[in-house]
Amino acid sequence: MKAFLKYREIWLLAAIAVLIGLISTRFPGFADPANLRQVFNDTSILMILALGQMVVILTRSIDLSMASNLCFTGMVVAMLNAALPAIPIPLLIVVALLVGLVLGAINGFLVWRLNIPSIVVTLGTLTIYRGATFVISGGAWVNADQMSPDFIGFQRAAFLGIPVLSWIALLVIALFFLLMTRTALGRSIYAIGVNPTASVYAGIDVGRTKFVVFCISGMIGGLAGYLWISRYVIASVEVANGYELNIIAACVIGGISIAGGIGSVGGAVLGALFLGIISNALPVINISPFWQMAISGSAIILAVVLNARGERRQGRIILKKAETA
Amino acid sequence: MTDTPAPRHIPDRLDKPLSSAIFSWEALLVVVAIAIFAINSFASPYFLDPWSLSDLTFNFTEKALIAFAMALLIISGEIDLSVAAIIALASTMMGMAVQAGAGTPVLVAIGILVGLGCGAFNGLLVTRLGLPSIVVTIGTMSLFRGIAFIILGDQAYKGYPASFAFFGQGYVWWVVSFELVLFAVAAIIYWFVLHRTSFGRRVFAIGNNSIAAQFSGVRVDRIKFILFCLTGLMSGIASVLITSRLGSTRPSIAQGYELEAITMVVLGGVSILGGAGSILGVVLAAFIMGLVTFGLGLLNVPGIVMSIFIGLLLIIVIALPILWRRLRGGR
Amino acid sequence: MDTTAQHSTVRERPQASTPRLTLSGISKSFPGVRALHDVSLSLYPGQVTALIGENGAGKSTLVKIMTGIYQPDAGAISIDGQAVTLPSAHAAFGHGITAIHQETVLFDDLSVAENIFLGHAPRTRFKTIDWRTMRKNAKEVLDTMGAGHIDADARLKDLGIANKHLVAVARAMSIDARIVIMDEPTAALSMKEIEELFLLIEFLKSEGKAILFISHKFDEIYRIADRYTVFRDGEMVGEGMIKDAGQSQIVRMMVGRSVDHIFPQRQAAIGATVLTVSGLSHPTEFDDIGFELHRGEILGFYGLVGAGRSEVMQAISGITRTAKGTITLEGKPIAPKSAADSIEAGIVYVPEERGKQGVVIGLPIFQNVSLPSLTRTSKSGILRLAEEFALARAFTERLDLRASSLSQDVGTLSGGNQQKIVIAKWLATAPKVIILDEPTKGIDIGSKAAVHGFMAELVAQGLSVIMVSSELPEILGMSDRVVVMREGRIASVYDNKELDAETLVRTAAGIAA
């Protein structure tokens, strides 16, 4: 039991349960399974993005360009769909993944080959990718009317009573879980975060792994681009502006250490859910809209403080007496 | 015992080859700045006009004031993403004071003190609780601006006293604005503090190895706390300037300034990983960013396309020395 | 690479006369530094070759070349007569080369099993990591090494330092290595752990591995090595069988002159009590520590690694704050809340972890030296560079530092030379009491003599010194009295006159005489 409580995820889960409980006192329907399913669906995109960001943060890097990538890729697929509605959606998703991959690879290449700190690279590409969206679209929107019914309907179709969007999120979660716990790449990602020098000595190609990690976050950004656009049915330059901070906040709340090496798939998912529940619940429990920003800010600070408590290193104990106590 | 030979003499410095001075970061920035200036003068007939050049400085002075303090903070290995939110909160407080009938000196004091207070709050969270600053300030960024929203809601404060307008709109002499003078003074002070005082030296030491600095008797937490306060203070000053320039306050004021200030710092050659950087670099970076945005503005290039240039500039200017070294090193 | 292979022990044991690995004509330069010039080295199966040289001679650089971390500017590498290239650490693994590096290169937040198998974990049919087999193999490797007490599932950070070393060795063995390199593996260990390590090396020898052993301690070299190779200033200056060479001969090769390291003779002129510590306690690290330090005295602190000596010293110097108890300096009680406080009061602590706590890599040498003395070298907060240079020059020359200029980044210095900076910077603060934690860890014989000579000089001037050391000869050779610590408590205090090595080791380990 004690070992069980050691896991941050358990605490986060408990916090989420308490949060749902609190919300239910003011809005009784909130804890209904149907509503919770919907909350999950609403949070899917954030969860997917948080997972992509997680692998980057684990290697002591950061990807600030994810939201811009999302915006760019979303615009590309929306324009494609508007121009050639015949392209089947699965193919369009592949296109989104590829476009995202290219943008991620650009980040990764600069980090890998030129050794520029990732925060600098992605601070640059953050504005470049969004600017590029303006350039390819000429500033024009792609609106619901120009999108094909399939384009919009794909993620909304229900399969076993659950929308495809949720299924995609579940699939991505499963893939990341496999990646992080069962593959050499996943372990290398952790190792790089824990001790980069030692990783070099252990034969891990740190630069290339970072490149791969940015490719992953890029692909995730691309996937989220399609999902976002088809969900909110407007593609414009303003899409997901500033959302990169939400993604990072989800990771942070999920206990992913910004210093790298610590964090889990479960944490990222729960962190995203936590934020998702807050943004979902605030409108329904009649809190003045002007309070929302301060509340989510406080939630982030609180989460960090609590996480830090959990993370505080138990120094090695020399005294025997204290050990048994 | 050992037969000790005469100790080897170690020179203070090696004579650096001229090339290393020529290819210093600041030199690179000077070249870039001159190039952009030249391009601007060619591209637009309106550029070389004293009033244009004066207007140009308003594009960067406020952000640069924050960038100076941010540079020190980043050199020490921390970061503050909440600066723009501090501006919003400080401005809101000044607005409240105006409503209550406060005069200009009181307003300035409130702006600065609120900034200082917010900085101290960040500093306490980071140093006392040992939290990573990037995360703390993502939180306080929402918190500070959130408080501004709670206070102001959908309202705006205006009716600032006429004398208050001087800070953001006034000119000290001919085309030389008060903001520009403040920028120059702050640049000199920060240059001196960072490069000529033991405080500055300790900032560098902390950024390179905070544990070793602590063991060496540097009061790491105190210095970091001071740096957060300084950043808050500069945000407070920037808030006075911007509120005066706009003559009004809304909670959405100064949105996105944090990333621009950080871009300025990084473009100025301050290592985002901490431990290295110079104020001269930041000053040059401020001018470069002002020149680029104003120059492109004169050509009526859409703002969003401008941001592509800034992004490219950031990456290219940082990549250039690396590529250069690699070419010369043959590897 | 499967781990069971090692059980088929001495598979092919080629003639000991044919080298397993040969390096020839290797050169390597860093900007402004020629680290290696045209050196050669051979390693033989079933033999231990000692690589000897002053700090900065290029030993670690060679190790990094052999493990694919650095690429040589020139030269050839061959294994079993086949020319090879080692473009990456991974490639070096592929050739069966593994190393325990000078710096700790393990992963604190990963499990023991993962630390052992990172990079070459066993896979399932689906190419995913096979955790079960990995744990099983990890246990096996640990068992064969006689380290079965280490739990393969434990987080590495929960292990003691000695056990961490064992994990590093286990990692080396898990790779089915044919060539094992150890770069100063004993620098942080005390007697007991060193003995265990030597048993392991014997085991590896018997398995037919070719071993390269780097150390500054001659007693170890004579004990374990079969051959030696000496480097001086990046060049190979001699090699041969260890049994044919005397210590003074080797030292002359490596330093270019004779150094006879005898501990300085001192006229102990011990004066009044300077520092009194009593009842110093910490909730988890140490309990009821009390001792006195006199003027002109060197007080040795001995104990096994992890006995808590460093923690006590850090509490005295204000770095750890959770201590209970009293500290009295020259009759006045003090309660330092930070290193700054204690430096001001006149107590300085020279930490043991050079890279982490000692030097500020990224700052030039002179700024490192002046850092704890900034209040003195600056005037009302304004820096005075001339004073800083003067201070740095005085103290680095005294310790025979090897550097091209005082404005050089300390990060480009060799480990031993960095250690000299560490000592210099705290001596420059002109303290009353100086606490040296493992002061000669990893520094070469010549510099060691310089440090010891300097310590003697300091106490002669009336300073008081606390010297924490895990090196028995150093403790016995330098201390006036010795405090022995065990598991966070003081086990005993001895006067050096009545002392012999055996008593110390027994007390430290808690074995009744």
Add this chain to the structure above:
Amino acid sequence: ENVKIALVVKSLGNGFFDAANKGAEEAAKELGDVDIIYTGPTKATAEAQIEVVNSLIAQKVNAIAISANDADALVPALKKAMERGITVISWDSGVAPEGRQLHLNPSDTGLIGETIIKLAADYLPEGGDVAILSASSTATNQNAWIDAAKKILPEKFPKINLVATVYGDDDSAKSTDEAKGLLKSYPNLKAIIAPTTVGVVAAAQVVTDENLIGKVNVTGLALPSEFKKFIDNGSSQAVALWNPIDLGYSAVYLAHDLAVKKEEAKPGATLSIGRVGKVTLDDTNSAAMAPPFQFDKTNIEKFSKIY
């Protein structure tokens, strides 16, 4: 020498403003001696717009016609422009009187307020709960309309019950969250009124997704080209808007006439705006162009092709 008129918009890349630019070009062609500079900032903030205004001052344009991101914050910059002899008018989203010579409202503020409620009320003969989903809480014009709507509600639409006003910040995701929140919190909600294009699309999509078509009517202000789908699928009965092309046309026309001193802006003056007709300035030198135009099933097809 041509008259240089800058059409400054809140942010580039917005269909509404692109349409206004069409009208501006049309006016330029008609007037003959006019060059249009169509520009705007990266982000829809006052600070960024000030940078744009500064560069226009430096270019010595003859007139600035601006749709402002903030009614007050732009005043000092625009005052400076006027001091340097530049004609300044605001259109669409206004600037405080001291910062411009005149303001061209797309329509009468009170009328817009009334229209957005009427759009909902027309389809709620029995009355019922409605809620407003606005853009950002700092948007001047939106706030003015909402205030007008609230004022007119008790007298003209007693059966309509306004239960909440929420803000989607013109961000699709936030608007969607808010719209969903409204539907959950007010199960009896009959209509969502969103006087902003992003918000109205988000709300209509939510209603579509939650299968509430026919139960909840989405209405507000929307560009027909961007909203046609939701009129077609029934999630909205009708929306309204003024003609952005006419608005851009009128703004340039007025700016030109003031710049070349053909007309003077003073209270009570009646100014002509080419093909659009005439406007009369009130005490604050503001004028309203035309009443909002309503789009429903009968005409959306036609207008969606125009703007």
